[in-house]
Amino acid sequence: MKAAFVGKGGSGKTTLAALFARHLRTLDDTRALLAVDADINQHLAVALGADAEVAAMLPALGDHLYDIKEHLRGDNPLIASADAMLKTTPPGPGSRLLRVDEPNPLYDKLVADVGGVRLAVTGPFAADDLGVACYHSKVGAVELLLNHLVDGPGEYVVVDMTAGADSFASGLFTRFDLTFLVCEPTVRSVGVYRQYVGYARDHDVPVVVVGNKVEDADDVAFLRAEVGDDLLCWMGRSGFVKAAERGRCLPIADLEPAGVAALETMRAALDEQPKDWVRYAGQAAEFHVRNALAWGNARAGEDLTRQVDPKFTLAPAPAEVR
Template identity: 80%
Template sequence: MKAAFVGKGGSGKTTLAALFCRFLGVQDAPRVLAFDADINQHLAVALGADPDEAALLPALGDHLEEIKEYLRGSNSRIESAAAMLKTTPPGPGSRILRVDGPNPLYERLVRPFGGVRLAATGPFAADDLGVACYHSKVGAVELMLNHLADGPGEYAVVDMTAGADSFASGLFTRFDLTFVVCEPTVRSVGVYSQYVGYARDHDVRVAVVGNKVDDADDVAFLRDEVGDDLLCWIGRSGFVKATERGRFLPIDELEPSNAQALATMRAALDRCGKDWSRYAQQAAEFHTRNALAWGNARAGADLTAQIDPGFTLAPATAAAR
């Protein structure tokens, strides 16, 4: 399954993404692949990496052409890696990724932290200022998820950019379930309202996870504001406070109520039905949008021809299973 974490800046989405990944990593030995797609690259540290060690993590955004060339494979609809957009969907001959590999991209770009395998888009560099937007880097994650055939017991978890900035690309459609991390504050639920207003127009499943919840009044506030979207909540946590101060405890020492919230999140994710046809249709929609808006003009060709209308990732998933 594929899951995203979004929310207002400072809501704790990176902390919860890391907790969820660590929780999955010890539950029935599932396979977990995490992506840091936030402009503030903190997921590696939240997973237990030393800041200096985290700084050495290869940046997917710096290897976009290599990623394109590998994923293109022998797909006859794609003339060259240079002709690929971040939205280019897979087709016959494309190389399909699995959550646990192995493949040359993972060997070069993925590193283990805290028992979780992580890839990161990389920070916004000084050379990018005034030249490129951050989504030119995040496009590497979108491209990899387009080509990722995740099967039972496999999880891809993405820490997204804060707020509604996630909608600057089609990446927000690449998930089976999007967890909106929401503090019991007006500003935080305002971001939730903005997010779901866009997401539901594209059939994106959303579940709210309350965070920094102190008491029943906080829960009541969240329930009044988000209604049935409230899935569960994380209370104030000594475990989390220790983590944020650089002391990483075993995940089984997390408070029982907070561990139960993580179990509820996993159960909700596992209940999401896999619809590979819908997944392919969404990819085709956003590829067409990007091709018509700017891709065709840049390439001097009709890049919508890269779409194979009959191709989905379902056979690749079944074959691997």
């Protein structure tokens, strides 16, 4: 299952994404786990327990986009070269598909163990990018990986997304079984919620709200009044979370029972989401065609919409579903 964490900047989405990944790592029925930092502010590694110097040295997906394309295209006859691939290019016959945890050259090069969690990072917005590059060109590496990734029961991908509505600058927001929108009990945070779900539900993207920094019953009542049935659970006053937001990564076993219960509620909601591989392929094709027509065809000098095989889906073989 693939989960995204979104929300207003400063809402605590990175902290909760790290907590959720660490919680999943402790569960006996978690077969595989991969966390991905796709936020322009690269803080997930530190939230998972890495010190800042180690986090800054992690290999960046955005720096290896050509290698990612070259590996994923395999011998797909619909893709002439890695240079002809966009961030939205869907898989097809001959493409190399990924599993959440497997030996492959991309994971060997780009995935690191951080606090017991396998982590890939998009990489920071560098000084050389100022004024000449869009951060979403880096995030395109994540979209490509998820377009080619097959996940089964007990296999999880947890992605910390860019804040606010920036996630809609690409089709990446459609690549998840469930999106957790982290919402503080404030007017500004609720405003981001309304903007996000307004876009997401136009594309059948399921979104639930996780309240954060909830102090009392009035905060809960405020969230219920503003987001209604979308409120799945909330994180209340927590010394563990406060320590995490101040850079102290305590053992996950120290998380208060109420926090554990909230994470379990989130895990259950994610596990209950139906897998619809046909829709997943259709969404990938839709955004690829949009990008090809808007700019990709002109750049490549060819019709990149022909890279779409309408019969191809990522559904795993029955023997792989256990």
